[in-house]
Amino acid sequence: MTPHQPQQPSPTGTLGAQPAAGPEKAITPGGRRPLDRLLILREAVRFIDAHGRERLTMRRLGAELGVEAMALYRYVPGRDQLLDGVVETVMDELYGLTMELQRPGTWQEFLQQMAHGVRAMAMEHPKIFPLVASRPPAAPWLRPPLRSLRWVEAFLQGLRHYGISNEDSVLVYRAFSTFLLGHLLLESATYAVEPRLDAASDIEFVETNDLAAYPLVMELSPELSLDAFDNEFEDSLEELINRMAVVPR
Structure with a gap:
């Protein structure tokens, strides 16, 4: 699926008013x-x-x-408000990647579209995605990583469009959020690589640095190191949607 070109983030917000005069260049x-x-x-x-x-x-x-x-x-x-604004900006980008597309024919395709949009955002901003997942939400009952009231409103409206009841829409939202959070936090962490400490200064894990002490890990390291995120994401998403399909509506 080709990602939708993200729309420019909305300049509206609550992080400070425009100055009256004399803007910096x-x-x-x-x-x-x-x-x-x-x-x-x-x-x-x-x-x-x-x-x-x-x-x-x-x-x-x-x-x-x-x-x-x-x-x-x-x-x-301040910096806290700056980080909140960063989250707001990438959530605006996510809205363009997902909610401004034409709705597909079925709710299953709708969830596929939403999931791929969230993943595209997470992979575009792997160092920001953990911030999206951890900043205080706009409402206490919103689940990470989908912390935008505008996005959640459109998501629930989309489920209603396909005839899914209010009760089941809440169940879908919760299961969908949990799936995305678990998978994408793990995947984004592999791309958000920070500078490594050398073995001499890695005090906390100094006893685990000698891989020779773990022969089975070493034996299976070629398989363990394979990048299987694409297949795992698609398989897990398909399994999630199949589970949702058997819930009476």
């Missing part, structure tokens, strides 16, 4: 442009994709934009 590939919240969040997404979440600071982000860190606080009150 950010350095961009096309020249200098007025600094705004959307530009800051997009650059934060790009920075985390390239360098990881732990390295993101207001000072470093300001340097990437060619402005002083203090200029960012006019649009984003």
